[in-house]
Amino acid sequence: MHSSPTTPAPYSTFPGTEGLSTFNAGLSAASPNAFDGRNILLTGATGLIGGELLKAIIERYNPNAIYTLARGRHNATPESRVVTRLAHCTKSIPESLQVIEGELTTANCGLNPQVYKTICDTTEVILHCAADTSFLDGAGVLEANIESVRNILEMAKQCAKMPLFVYVSTAANVGQVQSRTICESDDAETEHHNEYTQSKGMAEALVRASGLPYLILRPSIVLSAGITDQTFAKSILWCAPLFTLFNALPMNADSRIDVIPVSYVTDSIIELLNQPSLEHDCYYISAGAHNCTLAGEVVRLVKEFYAIDCPKALVHPDKWTGADYKQYVKNSDQRKAFFALRYYFPFINMDVAYSNERLKQQLKDRMPALPPLSSYLAPLLQQIPVSLSLAEAARP
Template sequence: MRRNISKYSNILITGVTGLIGGEILRRLHARGHRGRVWALIRPSDGDSPAERLRERLDRSGELSATAGAADAVAGDILEPFWGLSGANLAEITESVDVIIHNAADTSFAAHRDTATTNVTGVRRLIAFARGCRRAPLIAYMSTASNVGRETGRCLSEDDGCRPANEHFNDYKHSKAVGEQELRDSGLPVLTLRPTIVLSAGLPDPVFARQILWCAPLTRAFGALPIDPNSRLDLVDVGFVAEATLRLLECPRRTHDCYHLSAGTTGCVTVGELERIVARVNRRRTPLRLVPPAGWRPSLHRAAVDTPLRKRVFRSLRHYLPFLNMDVVYDDARLRAVVPAAELPVRPAGEYLPELLALIREKAALREACLP
């Protein structure tokens, strides 16, 4: 049974203090949505859910334009009934039509138990949705790279979600497990798989360096074990948020899973990105990008030979497998619903300089300790 949202749908959204969830909420409000919208937010550091919501919308630079975008309700996706209680629980379970689940732990670090958030949160979602009167559609924000270790391919949606495969880190594996459990639940689900999402258009340095923290630090190196011809599937957050809402609004979806991707025509190579970074960094000597097969121990010792380089490389190694995958994600399904002429993928060269200008080296070094 396929469902779509209307202007009057009642919607519960998680992860609205994050990059993607906040932009989905902002665009939903800009559409003049008339139904109820609840933003499930965990109180933290003495800030109420409403205060955290205002802070997030302010980071998009449009706080005044988004006043009243949602009712901020206290909750926790790791708790039974997602931590809702009393009147909020009764109202939402009685009237919610769509649940957009964005909340996730996106850390690549091995010491973080990402499965606690990403799998347990989904299990709580399944139990919660089964208690809702209207059997709401669940829009689950997964990740395109939940397929596991792959190289040199253009992957379709049918290739993805492989919990049994070997994965580069616990985050990717946990997203595959969560997606599979949602599929197996029998609940109505629309799975969305974004690729690498950048915060283009948001004047916020924290969002900028979440993915790009390593870019200004590459000036510390003369060489790195990265294939310059490896393709990367980059999309901006505005594209992801708009594509999500377009898919949810479409009454003629023929699939229940979609890549939110640049695809083969919109992808870029690492070498192309390096040239952009070099211009912003005003680098005089080009960074030598060496395919991993040619990265010898002697070259590693020469390239990673100072305390600063060793410190940065320890964090960078979590990301090297993804930079070298040379994998892109087919966008044919998405384009059958949302043509490229209506929603193009912005070329990375248009917005990367602006994002890189937001990142200060000291802040990037701090981020290097928290991959």
């Protein structure tokens, strides 16, 4: 399906079959990998995936330049935010790192003409990790994520060296599917659980229509395993401590949840980019059909961590009734928590795995190891007291 760069349309199919055999072939004259000696533009460096990817690149490689586009916040400059994000980097921050203040939703990504020109003259690879990841509808997420991709694609098109555009999308952009293992070539649904996943699908359509060489990577649910940072820990897991407030919840204990640690994502991205050629232009980065965690197991681990036998029962959502709600959701904390959990129940109960067969076939013995959730959940829950979860649940 073709969609014009000015009018993104919801896509209905994932082409996903064209290879990228020319990417590293074109670059390999200068370097045996995708990073040493390269000029790289990375967005989202203050975030979970972008920050870990930047850290991994700095620790393992010596790019010629890494431009990171970042925003200031309150009194913190973009530079200090990126430096703080790199706090636990095992290597000192290299001269090649250039933090550039930018706002992706504005024209020219908010860059001054001179900086814009420098980036366009030199950039060879764009790693676009930035996105508004809020699940709240009506907060401008759809518009912001589409506009951001449109602006950075426009910049990529001005680049002298026709950069590879690596778009970190999301597996959940498949929309409202139920009880399936999804492959990259499967059709997406037109209905979505929220504007965020819809925006990622629509932005993918823009990337595909751009005429640039691109690589679309779709992580499943990414947890900040191994990182001590409350903001990242709570960003997805804030809902977990709330489970313990209830005697029963509308959850399918057998529903598969495709959850992965962030290091698995960054290692997969690096390994894919280091391949001499790629079979496909789109890959799930996921636990896959055989390594998903069941919802019942997640609840068991949460109960074990808090040493509390709540929830005692998981009621299949098809069987959850108004009477159950009245029985189990009584006090104000429970009402507040249940209201917030409603955003997450569709994802918890969708029973979907994203196949990682394509990734395995591509990476073979370079496929990163996937640790089980039980090996990294407790240190993350440690960072999220129930009071914080309740405060998070009360946010609009």
